[in-house]
Amino acid sequence: MIVDDRVLSEDFVPSEVVHRHDEVNRLSEAVEPLVSGGRPDPAFLFGPTGVGKTCIARYTLHRLGEQLPSVRVAYVNCWQEYTRFRVLYNLLETVGRAFDVHRSTAKDELFGRLRAADDAPIVAILDEVDQLEETEVLYDLNQLPHVSLVLIANREEELFAQFDDRVRSRFRAGTRVTFDRYGGDELVAILDERARQGLEPDVVGESQLRTIADAAAGDARVAIGILRSAAQRAHSRGDDRLTDDLLADAIPDARIAIRRETIEGLPDHQRTLYEVIDERGEIEPNELYETYEARVENPKTRRTVRNYLTKMAHYDLIAATGERRGRTYRVVEPLADAKPVDGR
DNA sequence: ATTCCACCGGAATAGCGGGATA
DNA sequence: TATCCCGCTATTCCGGTGGAAT
Numbered sequence: 001m002i003v004d005d006r007v008l009s010e011d012f013v014p015s016e017v018v019h020r021h022d023e024v025n026r027l028s029e030a031v032e033p034l035v036s037g038g039r040p041d042p043a044f045l046f047g048p049t050g051v052g053k054t055c056i057a058r059y060t061l062h063r064l065g066e067q068l069p070s071v072r073v074a075y076v077n078c079w080q081e082y083t084r085f086r087v088l089y090n091l092l093e094t095v096g097r098a099f100d101v102h103r104s105t106a107k108d109e110l111f112g113r114l115r116a117a118d119d120a121p122i123v124a125i126l127d128e129v130d131q132l133e134e135t136e137v138l139y140d141l142n143q144l145p146h147v148s149l150v151l152i153a154n155r156e157e158e159l160f161a162q163f164d165d166r167v168r169s170r171f172r173a174g175t176r177v178t179f180d181r182y183g184g185d186e187l188v189a190i191l192d193e194r195a196r197q198g199l200e201p202d203v204v205g206e207s208q209l210r211t212i213a214d215a216a217a218g219d220a221r222v223a224i225g226i227l228r229s230a231a232q233r234a235h236s237r238g239d240d241r242l243t244d245d246l247l248a249d250a251i252p253d254a255r256i257a258i259r260r261e262t263i264e265g266l267p268d269h270q271r272t273l274y275e276v277i278d279e280r281g282e283i284e285p286n287e288l289y290e291t292y293e294a295r296v297e298n299p300k301t302r303r304t305v306r307n308y309l310t311k312m313a314h315y316d317l318i319a320a321t322g323e324r325r326g327r328t329y330r331v332v333e334p335l336a337d338a339k340p341v342d343g344r
Numbered sequence: 345a346t347t348c349c350a351c352c353g354g355a356a357t358a359g360c361g362g363g364a365t366a
Numbered sequence: 367t368a369t370c371c372c373g374c375t376a377t378t379c380c381g382g383t384g385g386a387a388t
């Protein structure tokens with residue numbers, strides 16, 4: 001049934017892209033100066049989730065790396081690596097100079113090492129860069145002539161709003177590549193390609209791919225997740241084809257499973273907060289805190305809880321409605337935004 | 345219209361953990 | 367071993383704000 005499950009995984013980079021040729025070309029042009037030993041301006045990739053930004057960045061720069069073996073490509077996801085230290089550490093790691101770096105190494109030691117690693121160009125892909133908390137590191141990196149930046153974020157305005165003036169003015173220049181949502185046909189083509197590589201022939205039919213594509217609402221990540229989930233269920237049952245029933249189960253499952261994993265991965269206090277909000281449906285800040293306070297062993301302070309709440313809102317686990325007085329929190333339903341997309 | 349105050353979130357500070365250094 | 371240094375989290379302090387109360 002499943003031939004190669006990596007093909008169906010989140011971060012698989014295909015050897016050929018099915019769509020997005022324009023976007024690949026734009027990004028290739030942006031980093032083109034590297035071929036002649038020049039220094040590209042920073043490149044920006046903008047667009048909603050699941051439209052192939054990360055995939056295209058990796059694909060394009062992998063291609064460049066084949067053409068120019070000396071170029072080193074580093075990928076950093078700023079969701080996890082949101083401090084200056086962590087970004088620099090990750091860059092050093094791909095350059096192979098992170099040995100004996102530890103928390104107590106001097107403040108500018110990391111940056112100094114990166115500056116010294118100038119024997120070959122480095123392309124730094126900073127994904128989800130709008131999650132970066134210490135944006136000055138972008139300014140610093142931009143100062144290094146051998147480092148080229150590829151920055152990935154959802155929306156340009158929101159990204160630039162977080163920058164301080166120094167960073168903002170430096171990054172006015174640069175190539176912007178924007179990604180639109182996939183249409184139904186495009187998603188079907190992507191799924192078809194993945195199914196051909198990852199599954200045995202005739203496991204899934206054209207109309208089933210269409211069903212998945214409709215449920216995914218233009219989000220390739222969700223679409224591939226549904227296909228993976230359905231294939232895994234069929235696989236463990238010993239079936240050799242996907243049934244429509246199985247697919248119907250897998251569609252809500254794929255979204256909920258992602259959600260459940262995130263919640264289970266939350267630290268205890270944050271999970272308790274989530275549970276309280278979930279139980280009440282809608283709850284005011286003070287009542288939320290008092291319920292939380294009564295429920296846990298060593299409650300954190302109100303300020304810390306506020307930090308947790310903003311963080312969880314950031315993850316799209318909860319949402320707040322209203323400002324200041326009269327504000328309420330509620331959980332975000334993972335299924336709420338599943339809208340079918342027209343097939344064109 | 346004015347005052348009140350619940351709530352948010354920025355900034356500074358403290359404390360912990362853990363490797364380095366002497 | 368004692369001390370230093372630093373990243374990171376939580377805490378303390380506080381100013382700003384807009385809806386509610388008067």
